[in-house]
Amino acid sequence: xxxxxxxxxxxxxxxxxxxxxxxxxxxxxxxxxxxxxxxxxxxxxxxxxxxxxxxxxxxxxxxxxxxxxxxxxxxxxxxxxxxxxxxxxxxxxxxxxxxxxxxxxxxxxxxxxxxxxxxxxxxxxxxxxxxxxxxxxxxxxxxxxxxxxxxxxxxxxxxxxxxxxxxxxxxxxxxxxxxxxxxxxxxxxxxxxxxxxxxxxxxxxxxxxxxxxxxxxxxxxxxxxxxxxxxxxxxxxxxxxxxxxxxxxxxxxxxxxxxxxxxxxxxxxxxxxxxxxxxxxxxxxxxxxxxxxxxxxxxxxxxxxxxxxxxxxxxxxxxxxxxxxxxxxxxxxxxxxxxxxxxxxxxxxxxxxxxxxxxxxxxxxxxxxxxxxxxxxxxxxxxxx
Amino acid sequence: xxxxxxxxxxxxxxxxxxxxxxxxxxxxxxxxxxxxxxxxxxxxxxxxxxxxxxxxxxxxxxxxxxxxxxxxxxxxxxxxxxxxxxxxxxxxxxxxxxxxxxxxxxxxxxxxxxxxxxxxxxxxxxxxxxxxxxxxxxxxxxxxxxxxxxxxxxxxxxxxxxxxxxxxxxxxxxxxxxxxxxxxxxxxxxxxxxxxxxxxxxxxxxxxxxxxxxxxxxxxxxxxxxxxxxxxxxxxxxxxxxxxxxxxxxxxxxxxxxxxxxxxxxxxxxxxxxxxxxxxxxxxxxxxxxxxxxxxxxxxxxxxxxxxxxxxxxxxxxxxxxxxxxxxxxxxxxxxxxxxxxxxxxxxxxxxxxxxxxxxxxxxxxxxxxxxxxxxxxxxxxxxx
Numbered sequence: 001x002x003x004x005x006x007x008x009x010x011x012x013x014x015x016x017x018x019x020x021x022x023x024x025x026x027x028x029x030x031x032x033x034x035x036x037x038x039x040x041x042x043x044x045x046x047x048x049x050x051x052x053x054x055x056x057x058x059x060x061x062x063x064x065x066x067x068x069x070x071x072x073x074x075x076x077x078x079x080x081x082x083x084x085x086x087x088x089x090x091x092x093x094x095x096x097x098x099x100x101x102x103x104x105x106x107x108x109x110x111x112x113x114x115x116x117x118x119x120x121x122x123x124x125x126x127x128x129x130x131x132x133x134x135x136x137x138x139x140x141x142x143x144x145x146x147x148x149x150x151x152x153x154x155x156x157x158x159x160x161x162x163x164x165x166x167x168x169x170x171x172x173x174x175x176x177x178x179x180x181x182x183x184x185x186x187x188x189x190x191x192x193x194x195x196x197x198x199x200x201x202x203x204x205x206x207x208x209x210x211x212x213x214x215x216x217x218x219x220x221x222x223x224x225x226x227x228x229x230x231x232x233x234x235x236x237x238x239x240x241x242x243x244x245x246x247x248x249x250x251x252x253x254x255x256x257x258x259x260x261x262x263x264x265x266x267x268x269x270x271x272x273x274x275x276x277x278x279x280x281x282x283x284x285x286x287x288x289x290x291x292x293x294x295x296x297x298x299x300x301x302x303x304x305x306x307x308x309x310x311x312x313x314x315x316x317x318x319x320x321x322x323x324x325x326x327x328x329x330x331x332x333x334x335x336x337x338x339x340x341x342x343x344x345x346x347x348x349x350x351x352x353x354x355x356x357x358x359x360x361x362x363x364x365x366x367x368x369x370x371x372x373x374x375x376x377x378x379x380x381x382x383x384x385x
Numbered sequence: 386x387x388x389x390x391x392x393x394x395x396x397x398x399x400x401x402x403x404x405x406x407x408x409x410x411x412x413x414x415x416x417x418x419x420x421x422x423x424x425x426x427x428x429x430x431x432x433x434x435x436x437x438x439x440x441x442x443x444x445x446x447x448x449x450x451x452x453x454x455x456x457x458x459x460x461x462x463x464x465x466x467x468x469x470x471x472x473x474x475x476x477x478x479x480x481x482x483x484x485x486x487x488x489x490x491x492x493x494x495x496x497x498x499x500x501x502x503x504x505x506x507x508x509x510x511x512x513x514x515x516x517x518x519x520x521x522x523x524x525x526x527x528x529x530x531x532x533x534x535x536x537x538x539x540x541x542x543x544x545x546x547x548x549x550x551x552x553x554x555x556x557x558x559x560x561x562x563x564x565x566x567x568x569x570x571x572x573x574x575x576x577x578x579x580x581x582x583x584x585x586x587x588x589x590x591x592x593x594x595x596x597x598x599x600x601x602x603x604x605x606x607x608x609x610x611x612x613x614x615x616x617x618x619x620x621x622x623x624x625x626x627x628x629x630x631x632x633x634x635x636x637x638x639x640x641x642x643x644x645x646x647x648x649x650x651x652x653x654x655x656x657x658x659x660x661x662x663x664x665x666x667x668x669x670x671x672x673x674x675x676x677x678x679x680x681x682x683x684x685x686x687x688x689x690x691x692x693x694x695x696x697x698x699x700x701x702x703x704x705x706x707x708x709x710x711x712x713x714x715x716x717x718x719x720x721x722x723x724x725x726x727x728x729x730x731x732x733x734x735x736x737x738x739x740x741x742x743x744x745x746x747x748x749x750x751x752x753x754x755x756x757x758x759x760x761x762x763x764x765x766x767x768x769x770x
Binding site: 003007008010028030032033035039040043044046049050051052053054055056089090093097115118119124228232247251254255256258259260265 | 391395439471482507635636650
């Protein structure tokens with residue numbers, strides 16, 4: 001098992017904090033925005049006296065409510081097509097176990113969410129990658145590169161849209177290209193759409209479930225990011241493919257049930273939170289504009305403008321970004337403060353790629369982002385001397 | 386993936402309920418006792434406004450409090466040796482992934498908790514079994530049978546104590562035998578001790594962690610059963626073996642974090658609940674005495690007296706207990722009521738074993754158990770005609 005590039009430097013950060021250093025966390029997509037008050041209130045009004053198992057597939061009331069949510073995005077579902085999982089993480093892992101045998105191959109766009117690689121390893125699945133390039137703004141690599149990556153053992157493509165870690169939002173044309181590849185090779189399409197509500201380009205969002213390949217698509221979703229409820233561990237695996245659904249459900253039965261309390265909070269958070277969602281959206285958009293502009297003003301730093309999610313992958317004027325990230329935690333202080341970032345190499349499968357890049361999440365409030373930018377600028381000046 | 390024998394008949398039960406039939410659930414270890422009021426109160430007083438990720442290994446405050454809990458059982462631990470998991474289920478699965486390679490073998494006593502078999506399958510691990518017999522009260526099979534089951538590929542033994550599904554409590558002598566096998570073959574010992582507090586024989590309980598083989602033991606635990614908090618999904622994986630701990634932690638980092646809300650409830654439930662624990666204990670003990678006596682009074686039914694947990698495996702005067710269990714749900718009604726049980730064959734690995742047995746959980750209140758016994762007696766009379 002590889003260490004999580006997002007969390008592997010955590011012991012160094014913990015040590016710095018022990019020494020009284022303030023650490024700005026740009027490394028992890030842990031939103032600082034409050035969860036919706038409706039969700040928090042639901043906890044206060046729980047009247048049940050036994051915190052019992054929920055059904056393995058999750059409560060029907062939550063799955064029914066989610067159908068209404070997806071309908072707003074033009075996605076037509078029945079509650080029987082939704083399985084509640086322990087976060088999006090479990091949805092991915094169980095999707096892999098269900099659709100892929102050990103030795104099967106899955107094609108991903110790199111840089112990709114690092115834990116996909118861990119989950120693939122856990123399931124004995126071989127990851128093949130096509131590389132999105134920072135100089136192209138991390139857009140979809142050409143179809144020919146996918147064709148080159150596909151072998152007789154390829155069983156699936158995974159696409160995260162909007163993408164973590166790059167924030168790239170795939171265009172309808174790119175999604176059509178993916179659809180054609182999926183159809184012509186008869187592949188599963190794992191579509192991770194947990195950042196669906198964070199698209200800043202003003203264009204309508206295209207879900208993989210609207211591509212008209214219902215038997216191929218396994219949708220991964222989660223309430224973690226959209227309601228700032230990462231800790232409640234409520235995700236979903238959604239598919240029209242009955243055979244996939246039924247096998248995932250068997251895995252779910254083995255682990256008994258998803259978290260009861262999280263389901264109660266999630267259920268209360270879905271409806272009637274339009275004002276909340278809008279304010280989160282505006283907040284992230286403003287932070288993005290501010291943060292990416294600030295990054296690009298630091299000499300030697302380059303970040304494309306991400307159109308979605310709340311991450312960016314930026315290149316730094318260093319040879320080894322991991323060494324720089326470690327040094328920030330162990331050695332560098334600006335008035336007793338420093339910054340934690342995730343070295344981007346861990347988001348690539350191809351050795352050597354992304355060595356001078358970092359992934360940053362703009363999930364801190366604006367004054368903290370400003371301070372983090374100041375620290376980063378000073379740190380680079382010192383480190384690069 | 387095999388279907389869970391505990392939940393596979395669930396659709397039939399759901400159908401019966403739709404038709405207005407009352408179903409007594411003896412199939413699943415879902416306690417009906419209330420969770421501790423302290424745990425429930427903790428939910429009302431949550432003041433945090435963002436339901437954020439917890440650390441991958443779980444909150445330090447909870448792990449510290451657990452050290453105090455284990456100390457009462459003579460188990461000396463540091464918080465760094467405890468990893469909080471999403472229920473005991475995740476602890477087992479990650480323990481398998483960590484300690485066993487695909488193709489490795491694990492020896493279990495059958496009948497065993499059916500989901501062990503599912504988790505082993507998920508990890509590509511081969512399950513070998515030694516058979517505990519109903520006529521021996523499900524005591525530990527002789528050492529020679531373990532020796533016969535062990536091959537060069539055997540890497541671990543799993544022991545659930547008190548045992549699910551039989552309720553058997555292993556004696557100190559039996560645990561010494563297990564220890565000797567573990568040491569002589571250099572195996573891991575997975576010790577599932579989630580029913581530790583439900584031992585009715587009045588004798589002191591021996592944890593695998595007190596066997597003085599610290600590098601071999603991987604303890605699986607959970608608050609689900611002891612606090613009637615199955616739905617909060619808080620378990621633990623505990624080991625003195627640093628290498629195992631560190632690898633499990635990598636898997637935990639990939640899935641980000643265990644449930645936040647469950648940890649808050651569990652933390653509040655551990656201390657100052659002596660009166661609660663005593664009343665649960667007394668309640669289960671009374672139910673056991675009542676239920677097992679009632680079972681053995683039904684012609685052709687035999688159940689040993691389980692000394693722990695809240696299950697029993699009983700033999701019925703039928704050829705195919707699964708058929709009987711299905712028939713109960715689809716065809717048999719006594720005044721509009723019926724009983725759901727788990728066919729025991731799914732708890733055995735050896736084909737053909739346990740075909741006339743069922744697992745029952747006595748987690749219903751006494752009058753419901755009485756009614757379930759009446760239904761079972763009448764149903765057997767009708768079915769066996």
